[in-house]
Amino acid sequence: MFYSGYVALIGKPNAGKSSLINALVGEKVSIISQKPQTTRENILGIVNKKDCQIIFVDTPGVHHSKNNLDKIMMKNVRSALAGVDLVVYLIDGTTLPDDEEREYIDHIECEKIIARTKSDLSGQKDFESNISISSKTGENLEELLNLIKEKLNQYQKPYYIFSPDEYTDKSVKYLIAEEVRENCLNNLNKEIPHGIAVEVIRFLEEEEIVYIDCDIVCEQESHKGIIIGKGGTGLKKIGMNTRKFAENLLGKKVMLKIFVKVEKDWRNKPQKLKNLGY
Ligand SMILES: Nc1nc2c(ncn2[C@@H]2O[C@H](COP(=O)(O)OP(=O)(O)OP(=O)(O)O)[C@@H](O)[C@H]2O)c(=O)[nH]1
Ligand SMILES: [Mg+2]
Structure with missing residues (x-):
């Protein structure tokens, strides 16, 4: 059965x-x-x-x-x-x-x-x-x-809705953006992570390397500094963890760049963030 x-x-x-x-x-x-x-x-x-x-x-x-x-x-x-x-x-x-x-x-x-x-x-x-x-x-x-x-x-016979080698409906880009967000959730305190969205703005796959650029979108200028951290340490940690995840997922070397930008009150206009799918 x-x-x-x-x-x-x-x-x-x-x-x-x-x-x-x-x-x-x-x-x-x-x-x-x-x-x-x-x-x-x-x-x-x-x-x-x-x-x-x-x-x-x-x-x-x-x-x-x-x-x-x-x-x-x-x-x-x-x-x-x-x-x-x-x-x-x-x-x-x-x-x-x-x-x-x-x-x-x-x-x-x-x-x-x-x-x-x-x-x-x-x-x-x-x-x-x-x-x-x-x-x-x-x-x-x-x-x-x-x-x-x-x-x-x-x-009576196998009935596949998805191909049996698929394990999610989400794209690699989506999984990588979410990995950045998970790192923000785990590295930042209080309300800041809830006001964060992540967009992959460039994904260029070459034979041996994948170039990925992401935006971390936050709600306030003061949050931007906290996310980047002293001397960029915060962003570096998020970048390192995400790069490892992406390299594992893609089976290739990844060059990852992360930018932080402010979009005031984006949670009330999430449709403005085009690459999110909300
Ligand atoms: N000890 C223990 N912790 C767990 C277990 N399952 C989940 N957790 C912890 O519970 C917390 C929430 O887990 P999530 O899986 O993110 O919960 P969720 O229901 O998806 O939460 P939302 O996405 O916010 O709705 C995390 O800190 C997990 O590590 C478990 O079986 N044992
Ligand atoms: Mg959940």
Whole structure:
């Protein structure tokens, strides 16, 4: 029997959706950080096995909108919910959902599995769920796949929606821009990373080397200095980490240049950033 279909990963910011999609796919399709609201767009991560092709949709964390970017993020969640065969709703196992979240879960109309995440951490709370998993240790991930398969369409022969060698719908350019953003999230404090967008403005692939130029877009002149860091150390670190990631992804030497520019209030006019896809 062959199982295939679309599965959305839904949950509050920081629940562990992106960590799970990466662990299941075995590749880094989505960036991760300790800061909430890391994921902004729906990202497909495709699990290809002998007996299944499961297309997971990573989504932004469900939260109240404060600006137009938030509204777009929540629209992305709704569109994921509308177009999948199954929802895996994730709850951080060290927390308990409040009434609002319980109501949200109840109102998800399609078939769903409730999974508690981060089972490797102490202080697990008691809440009715179908499974408890850890993306960090891999605990119960195979079991989760089995639960999912039970609820997907079954075919007598392999039924591929994507080519079986594909693992995401996102371009290399997108993955590299996101890697820059992940580095910003991990290296910068407080509100600055939430006001950052990254655009790849040049991508020139030659036989032995790839030239990539990126813009980090921030909201204020004062943020620009903080991102660049003393003597450029901040930017250097972001650049080094991203270059390594890109070289690994492309299998070639990468020449990466990163610029920082200010676009005031871009979160209320995200359509102005043409290379983002928002
Ligand atoms: N210990 C432990 N930490 C985890 C696990 N899964 C995720 N985390 C951590 O939880 C934090 C949030 O993880 P993400 O995967 O970015 O969460 P998310 O649900 O995608 O968050 P948003 O994109 O903001 O909605 C990160 O610091 C992860 O390292 C896990 O299984 N165990
Ligand atoms: Mg995420």
